[in-house]
Amino acid sequence: MSAFAFKGILKEKTPCGRKPMGYSPFDSAVSPPLTLREMHSLVASEFYVEASMFEFDVPIFIVHLRDSSKEAFEHLVHKMKPYGLMPFLRRRAGRTVIQVFPKPQRKPGRGGRLPLILFLVTFGTIFASGYFNSVSWAELFGEDVFIHSLYFTAALLGIVGLHELGHKTLSMRRGLEATVPYFIPGPPFPIGFGTFGAVIMQKEPPINRDQLFELGISGPLTGFAVTLVVAYLSLQTAHLVDEAFLKQLEAQGAFLLEMPPSLAWLLLSSLVNPEAPLGYVALVPPIGLAAWLGFVITFLNLLPIWQLDGGHIANAMFGEKGHRVASMAGMLIAFATGFWFFGLLILFLMAQGRGIGPLDEVSPLSPKKKVLGVLAYVILALSAVILW
Numbered sequence: 001m002s003a004f005a006f007k008g009i010l011k012e013k014t015p016c017g018r019k020p021m022g023y024s025p026f027d028s029a030v031s032p033p034l035t036l037r038e039m040h041s042l043v044a045s046e047f048y049v050e051a052s053m054f055e056f057d058v059p060i061f062i063v064h065l066r067d068s069s070k071e072a073f074e075h076l077v078h079k080m081k082p083y084g085l086m087p088f089l090r091r092r093a094g095r096t097v098i099q100v101f102p103k104p105q106r107k108p109g110r111g112g113r114l115p116l117i118l119f120l121v122t123f124g125t126i127f128a129s130g131y132f133n134s135v136s137w138a139e140l141f142g143e144d145v146f147i148h149s150l151y152f153t154a155a156l157l158g159i160v161g162l163h164e165l166g167h168k169t170l171s172m173r174r175g176l177e178a179t180v181p182y183f184i185p186g187p188p189f190p191i192g193f194g195t196f197g198a199v200i201m202q203k204e205p206p207i208n209r210d211q212l213f214e215l216g217i218s219g220p221l222t223g224f225a226v227t228l229v230v231a232y233l234s235l236q237t238a239h240l241v242d243e244a245f246l247k248q249l250e251a252q253g254a255f256l257l258e259m260p261p262s263l264a265w266l267l268l269s270s271l272v273n274p275e276a277p278l279g280y281v282a283l284v285p286p287i288g289l290a291a292w293l294g295f296v297i298t299f300l301n302l303l304p305i306w307q308l309d310g311g312h313i314a315n316a317m318f319g320e321k322g323h324r325v326a327s328m329a330g331m332l333i334a335f336a337t338g339f340w341f342f343g344l345l346i347l348f349l350m351a352q353g354r355g356i357g358p359l360d361e362v363s364p365l366s367p368k369k370k371v372l373g374v375l376a377y378v379i380l381a382l383s384a385v386i387l388w
């Protein structure tokens with residue numbers, strides 16, 4: 001997932017919200033880096049400015065939109081960046097306004113070695129999960145447990161890591177500052193799976209709905225592609241086992257894991273292993289669990305909730321109000337599919353803050369992205385897993 005982490009004004013109500021009297025977005029000790037007139041000329045280089053004024057110390061410009069306002073606003077963002085200023089394009093009482101706020105300060109000295117430590121710990125917990133998940137398989141087929149543990153580790157780290165790399169690469173290409181991925185270790189198998197995924201923090205808000213959409217979809221799209229590869233490999237290396245032998249194994253207490261499949265898994269399985277001979281069952285190797293988790297991660301991240309990847313997509317596609325409705329629908333899906341723990345966790349996180357939308361909330365999402373958005377919902381459906 002990719003969450004927004006800003007300090008200062010952006011954590012409060014949207015910049016359109018009313019500010020208390022005496023509120024100043026600019027540090028009282030430091031005056032704005034540009035005068036209102038200087039800001040006016042910057043805004044006027046991209047928009048027709050009807051009026052400019054201060055409102056509770058916030059410079060505000062009433063502007064007229066042109067056909068290419070999306071691009072014009074993007075230019076303005078880049079022009080204001082060197083001054084540490086951040087414009088917001090909003091509709092207010094039938095008017096189009098640009099408000100200018102100081103760019104949120106970066107938290108100094110954060111990060112450091114923490115991402116590396118988290119990665120190493122997560123590597124360890126995933127490897128341990130891979131090991132405990134591979135013991136039965138290795139004994140059964142006389143294969144190397146460490147090799148299977150490594151495969152599992154590479155597969156799961158690859159799915160989670162490349163999902164995050166998708167977000168990171170997109171952020172870099174769009175010039176939006178983001179942290180490196182923070183892996184979240186979890187209890188090893190069979191209590192957990194060694195990780196709760198990873199997260200990168202966006203340090204700058206996306207400029208418009210297009211960027212918000214891209215930020216949201218880049219991770220799940222990459223993660224889903226890697227998951228398909230892992231699923232394909234695990235299905236390809238499946239072992240056919242006699243059903244009677246399987247029953248005998250189970251009676252002897254062999255640990256065989258049966259997970260509820262996603263639609264993507266069923267489809268892929270019918271392609272790779274069209275039909276097992278009568279009386280035989282295809283057993284997938286331990287990386288099958290990594291593929292299953294990959295689908296679960298993609299599914300949960302694509303739910304249109306809050307600041308999850310799917311939440312960014314929904315916000316970009318349906319606007320703020322639509323996003324709120326989609327969030328509720330997403331929560332219902334999470335609970336209905338049996339991910340109640342995840343649902344409760346997200347409810348708790350939602351109470352901490354609702355995040356923000358793009359700087360330009362006026363320009364619509366481009367039609368091409370809307371088409372891609374439909375693909376996101378197809379992937380959501382393909383990856384969905386029902387736990388009961």
Ligand SMILES: [Zn+2]
Nearest residue numbers: 001002219309
């Ligand atoms: Zn993501």
